[in-house]
Amino acid sequence: MTSRKIEIMVGFFIAAAIASFFMLAMSVSNMSSYAGGEQYVIKARFDNVGGLKVRSPVSAGGVTIGRVTDIQYNSKTYEAIVSMAIDAQYDKFPLDTAASILTSGLLGEQFVGFEPGAEEDFLKGGDTIDLTQSALVLEQVIGQFLYSKADDEE
C-alpha cells in the first residue's frame, strides 16, 4: 500500500477518535452545563446540608440556574456555608430569597432550591442568603415519627 493511502487511513482513524470524544463529551456527559459564560457567586448558611455535594444543581422553579461550588463548615457559628455559582442571566433574585435543600424524588439527589422573595433590591455576587431551610434528614423524620407514635399510645 502506498504511503498516501496509509496516511489517509491514519488520518481517518484519528479524526474518528476525536469525533467520538466530542460526541461523548457533548451528548453523554454534563460538559454542556460547564460551558456557561458569566456567573456570580452567592453564599448561604445552613444548619445541616445533608447529602448536598459540590456540583449539585441549584434550581429555581425546577430550572437549573447554577451549581454548588464549595461547601465549608464554620466552626464559630457551627453552620455549613454553601457557595453557589449562578448563571449571570439569572440576576434578578430579591434580597429575601429563601434557599432550601430539597431532594428530587424520595431517595434522589439533593439540590438547592431558590424561592424568590419580595424585596426590591436584588442579590449580587458575594451576598449571603440568610433565609435557609436545612436538608430533611430521613432518619430524624422517621425517629420523630416513631417517638410521637409511642407518645400517642401511652
Add this chain to the structure above:
Amino acid sequence: MVLFSGLLNKFQYLGAVTLHSFQRLGRGSLFLLEVLMGSANLFTRPMLLVKQLYAVGVQTLIIIIVAGLFVGMVMALQSYYALVDFGAEDSVGVMVALSLLRELGPVITALLFAGRAGSALTAEIGLMKATEQLSGMEMMAVNPMKRVIAPRFIAGFISMPLLATIFSAVGVMGAYLVAVEMLGLDSGSFWSQPQNTVDLYLDIYNGVIKSLVFGFVATWIAVFEGYDCIPTSEGLGQATTRTVVHSSLAILFLDFVLTALMFAK
C-alpha cells in the same frame, strides 16, 4: 541426607524462579528506558510512526467497532430487563454510558488490543530477531531500538486511548439503537439522564487515563516479549502466548488498582 538435598533442591528451584522473574523485570525496565530514549528519533522521521499507527491502530479498528456496538446493545438489553421491574427503565442510558466510560470501554478495548495488536507485535519483532534482521540492522549501524521498537511502542501507546474512546462512543450508539429504536424508550430521557449524571472529569477523563495506562503496559509487554524471545519457532510461540496472557492479567489487575484509586469516595 537424601531428604536434605531434596529439600535444598526445592529451595534452589524457588530461588531460581524468583531471580529469573526479577531479572526479566529488570531487563524489561532497562528495555523500556532505551525505547523511551529512542522515541525522540520519531520527531525527525514521523513516517515510521504513521506506518505503525496504521498497523496497530487502524487495523484494530474493525474489531473494536463491532465489539463496541454489540457490547452496547447487550448492555442496553440486559439493563432494560433488570430495570423494567422497578419502573426505572429510563435509566438504561445512564447505566450503559457509565459502565462503558468507566470500565468496559478501557478494559475490553485493552483486552482486544492485547489479542489483536499485541500478539502481532510480539510475533513480528520475534521473527525479526529469529531471522537475525535485528542483528543485521545493528551491523549496518541502524539502531533497531529507534528504527523498529520505538515506533511500534509509541503507536500502541497513542492508539489505545483513541480506540477506547471510539469503543465507548459506538457502544452508546448501540445502546441507543436497542433502547430507543427497538424497545421504544423515550430518546429524550435516554440522553438527558447521562447528561445530568456523567461527569466530564470524573468519568470521561478517568476512562481516558485508564486506557493510556493499559496501552502503555500492553504495548510494553508485547514489544519486550518479542525482543526478548528465544529465537526459535517454539520460543516465538511461547512469547506470543505470554504476551496475551501477561498483558490481559496486567490489564485486569491495573484496572482494579486504578478503579480503587479513582472512584474511592
